[in-house]
Amino acid sequence: MIKKIGLIGLGTVGEAVLMSLKKYSSLILQKSSVNIEIKTICDANKDKRKLAKNLSAAFTTNPKDLINDPEIDIVVELIGGIEPAKSIIIESLKNGKSIVTANKALLSDSGKQIFNLAKKYNKSVGFEASVCGAIPIIKTISEGLVTCDVKKIYGILNGTTNYVLFKMLKENIDFNIALKEAQDKGLAEKNPFLDIEGKDTHHKLCILSYLCYGVWPSSKSVYTEGISKITLLDILYAEELNYRIKLLAIAKKEKDSLELRVHPTLIPIEHPLSQVSLAYNAVYLDTQPAGELLFYGEGAGGTPTSSSVISDIVGIASGNYGSIRGESKIKIKNIKDVVGRYYIRCMAQDRPGVLAEVSKILASLNISVASVTQKEKKENKLVPIIMITHKAVEDNIRKAITRINRLSMIKTPSQIIRIEDL
Amino acid sequence: MIKKIGLIGLGTVGEAVLMSLKKYSSLILQKSSVNIEIKTICDANKDKRKLAKNLSAAFTTNPKDLINDPEIDIVVELIGGIEPAKSIIIESLKNGKSIVTANKALLSDSGKQIFNLAKKYNKSVGFEASVCGAIPIIKTISEGLVTCDVKKIYGILNGTTNYVLFKMLKENIDFNIALKEAQDKGLAEKNPFLDIEGKDTHHKLCILSYLCYGVWPSSKSVYTEGISKITLLDILYAEELNYRIKLLAIAKKEKDSLELRVHPTLIPIEHPLSQVSLAYNAVYLDTQPAGELLFYGEGAGGTPTSSSVISDIVGIASGNYGSIRGESKIKIKNIKDVVGRYYIRCMAQDRPGVLAEVSKILASLNISVASVTQKEKKENKLVPIIMITHKAVEDNIRKAITRINRLSMIKTPSQIIRIEDL
Numbered sequence: 058m059i060k061k062i063g064l065i066g067l068g069t070v071g072e073a074v075l076m077s078l079k080k081y082s083s084l085i086l087q088k089s090s091v092n093i094e095i096k097t098i099c100d101a102n103k104d105k106r107k108l109a110k111n112l113s114a115a116f117t118t119n120p121k122d123l124i125n126d127p128e129i130d131i132v133v134e135l136i137g138g139i140e141p142a143k144s145i146i147i148e149s150l151k152n153g154k155s156i157v158t159a160n161k162a163l164l165s166d167s168g169k170q171i172f173n174l175a176k177k178y179n180k181s182v183g184f185e186a187s188v189c190g191a192i193p194i195i196k197t198i199s200e201g202l203v204t205c206d207v208k209k210i211y212g213i214l215n216g217t218t219n220y221v222l223f224k225m226l227k228e229n230i231d232f233n234i235a236l237k238e239a240q241d242k243g244l245a246e247k248n249p250f251l252d253i254e255g256k257d258t259h260h261k262l263c264i265l266s267y268l269c270y271g272v273w274p275s276s277k278s279v280y281t282e283g284i285s286k287i288t289l290l291d292i293l294y295a296e297e298l299n300y301r302i303k304l305l306a307i308a309k310k311e312k313d314s315l316e317l318r319v320h321p322t323l324i325p326i327e328h329p330l331s332q333v334s335l336a337y338n339a340v341y342l343d344t345q346p347a348g349e350l351l352f353y354g355e356g357a358g359g360t361p362t363s364s365s366v367i368s369d370i371v372g373i374a375s376g377n378y379g380s381i382r383g384e385s386k387i388k389i390k391n392i393k394d395v396v397g398r399y400y401i402r403c404m405a406q407d408r409p410g411v412l413a414e415v416s417k418i419l420a421s422l423n424i425s426v427a428s429v430t431q432k433e434k435k436e437n438k439l440v441p442i443i444m445i446t447h448k449a450v451e452d453n454i455r456k457a458i459t460r461i462n463r464l465s466m467i468k469t470p471s472q473i474i475r476i477e478d479l
Numbered sequence: 480m481i482k483k484i485g486l487i488g489l490g491t492v493g494e495a496v497l498m499s500l501k502k503y504s505s506l507i508l509q510k511s512s513v514n515i516e517i518k519t520i521c522d523a524n525k526d527k528r529k530l531a532k533n534l535s536a537a538f539t540t541n542p543k544d545l546i547n548d549p550e551i552d553i554v555v556e557l558i559g560g561i562e563p564a565k566s567i568i569i570e571s572l573k574n575g576k577s578i579v580t581a582n583k584a585l586l587s588d589s590g591k592q593i594f595n596l597a598k599k600y601n602k603s604v605g606f607e608a609s610v611c612g613a614i615p616i617i618k619t620i621s622e623g624l625v626t627c628d629v630k631k632i633y634g635i636l637n638g639t640t641n642y643v644l645f646k647m648l649k650e651n652i653d654f655n656i657a658l659k660e661a662q663d664k665g666l667a668e669k670n671p672f673l674d675i676e677g678k679d680t681h682h683k684l685c686i687l688s689y690l691c692y693g694v695w696p697s698s699k700s701v702y703t704e705g706i707s708k709i710t711l712l713d714i715l716y717a718e719e720l721n722y723r724i725k726l727l728a729i730a731k732k733e734k735d736s737l738e739l740r741v742h743p744t745l746i747p748i749e750h751p752l753s754q755v756s757l758a759y760n761a762v763y764l765d766t767q768p769a770g771e772l773l774f775y776g777e778g779a780g781g782t783p784t785s786s787s788v789i790s791d792i793v794g795i796a797s798g799n800y801g802s803i804r805g806e807s808k809i810k811i812k813n814i815k816d817v818v819g820r821y822y823i824r825c826m827a828q829d830r831p832g833v834l835a836e837v838s839k840i841l842a843s844l845n846i847s848v849a850s851v852t853q854k855e856k857k858e859n860k861l862v863p864i865i866m867i868t869h870k871a872v873e874d875n876i877r878k879a880i881t882r883i884n885r886l887s888m889i890k891t892p893s894q895i896i897r898i899e900d901l
């Protein structure tokens with residue numbers, strides 16, 4: 058079976074896909090009986106023409122040459138970002154082509170429209186590469202776990218932030234130094250905002266929400282907080298308390314609501330997710346009937362991600378690609394209503410009565426404290442007070458922090474980090 | 480889309496499949512657009528008739544009632560063992576039905592014949608439940624990682640043995656006590672031979688060998704050693720040396736040969752596989768281009784395994800099931816030619832010159848020692864000598880042990896356990 062492919066966008070992933078297709082073509086044929094032919098390659102940069110020549114493929118700078126080519130069965134979109142990727146995908150679907158894409162930003166923004174269109178035209182959209190690079194998490198959830206009711210998702214979905222947090226702990230360095238190191242190693246963009254502020258993780262969580270629950274959440278409904286406020290101090294205090302700080306994508310399904318949130322989280326140090334090092338990704342699922350599952354692997358990089366892009370191409374080309382999931386309705390819980398445990402760090406002047414004042418505020422808001430550690434003076438003659446709460450409502454925690462920060466002996470904004478006892 | 484299923488064998492997994500199908504049918508329909516109807520259920524035990532009634536399915540004690548029913552599209556074989564399972568599968572394929580099975584013993588014995596027949600009749604054989612219970616490792620390898628050249632597999636594929644080794648370490652108990660505990664908890668069979676002696680892991684490794692390399696190895700060509708000779712002493716000494724003992728299925732692909740073996744293995748204590756507790760399963764893959772991957776979950780039990788059986792049914796019913804992998808030829812390395820590092824424990828009389836004699840034998844066979852620990856007397860006035868070797872050829876290790884065991888001051892057979900520095 059020979060299928061003709063058009064590929065748009067020769068960035069890191071695009072080039073790696075071409076390389077891997079060439080290198081592993083006979084292996085792919087042996088495993089799947091599918092012969093993939095790249096007919097046309099498109100990139101805005103004319104200098105990439107030689108890459109097409111190596112594969113005996115045509116080259117163009119105009120996406121329309123692929124979209125309007127009746128011989129092309131599958132369009133592989135590897136440009137990223139919203140436009141022109143969105144128009145290319147929509148036009149291609151309308152022209153009867155299936156799509157393979159790694160574009161998490163676009164899917165989280167317009168997934169609903171794209172999948173509805175694919176359904177209408179009876180075409181497939183492969184998006185394995187959009188979440189967790191090389192880990193086949195999309196296929197696993199949509200096909201391997203098709204029977205499963207996913208109760209909880211905890212995912213380390215962004216390599217850059219995991220690398221930064223890992224290095225801060227490992228090398229006892231501050232956030233900015235770790236970020237600089239990640240940038241020097243090519244593990245963080247020059248403008249690292251999307252990664253560091255949790256936006257990339259947010260995009261991926263939206264895709265997992267669709268897969269697991271049939272819900273495309275609005276951007277606003279998924280609370281998203283990045284790691285830029287996490288200090289080395291917090292990382293070290295968390296370790297003392299047997300917790301590790303990870304940026305998690307979290308989903309929890311309750312009877313008639315769904316929690317979806319992205320934020321730094323204290324998790325037990327002995328949980329496998331705490332051991333995820335460097336820029337690796339991992340997804341932990343709590344399901345019925347399959348039970349607990351964990352998937353771990355490379356979350357980014359051209360070569361690893363090429364595995365997922367090609368798996369989609371092969372699946373669609375061989376007619377073995379799963380059907381498009383139906384949508385469903387479930388209320389997404391407001392973060393203020395979430396109930397959980399919290400790590401609170403206040404920086405107080407070393408005066409009598411601080412702890413009494415802070416405790417009084419917490420008690421008045423029904424927040425019960427599980428442990429308190431008052432540290433020796435360290436920074437600016439301020440004393441860190443670290444508290445771990447019992448279960449409390451987020452809204453009350455926020456009110457408490459506002460009041461605590463207004464106390465005269467509290468001199469810098471207090472830190473709160475959510476805890477998950479998974 | 481409605482597909483009619485015949486299910487044979489109502490053991491733990493069979494009953495759980497019926498339960499899960501009933502409980503999750505609307506979820507499955509929403510995710511996959513597939514409506515599964517169990518038409519006929521077959522079991523030798525007539526008392527199971529009421530289970531069929533609950534599902535409005537017909538009941539029979541005669542498998543031929545399913546095999547010869549032209550309305551049935553898929554036969555789900557959950558009897559286990561070689562016969563009559565083998566004949567049922569072969570007759571069903573010949574009658575134009577696809578198969579779903581959890582039968583690792585049968586596939587490792589007759590997989591070649593069964594898959595060739597399926598190819599001939601253009602039918603599918605789903606076998607997700609045959610390896611690692613609830614972990615969709617078959618789909619992951621055959622579809623998700625279709626591009627991948629799998630360099631190495633390290634798998635904890637048997638829950639019983641992992642449970643026994645885990646409990647020995649955790650509770651400082653001997654093998655027999657841990658095994659008894661596993662039996663009491665229903666985690667080990669009354670006759671635990673298949674599990675304990677590594678045979679079950681061996682069956683699963685044969686299936687992974689076919690999936691990853693296109694090779695159905697002969698039973699003899701896969702060296703298989705169980706855990707019954709592992710003592711608490713070895714487990715504790717390994718821990719002191721920062722290793723943990725796990726029963727591993729190992730595959731390593733070299734240029735023109737393949738290593739396939741099952742044996743207790745010392746692995747670094749900080750590797751994620753060392754953390755796999757209780758009866759959980761895990762598979763670590765080293766691949767190109769996807770890099771390192773790890774999959775973790777429940778390896779047995781009716782409810783978790785039902786997830787994999789149903790995923791196969793849905794995949795085949797919706798026409799999205801992957802094609803049958805081609806076979807290929809590669810030489811399987813004899814265990815005697817394998818090169819690795821070894822843990823050696825000798826029990827010697829406390830006399831001068833023991834270490835000198837042992838060292839002389841090792842040196843004469845080109846075995847270089849990386850570390851030696853001579854312990855204080857513990858058992859029967861014999862002194863344990865624990866050695867870790869540098870890389871050595873297995874054949875030389877075996878010769879050395881034979882000679883060491885012949886020394887007059889060595890009173891009990893010496894222990895060797897292979898090390899993998901993964």
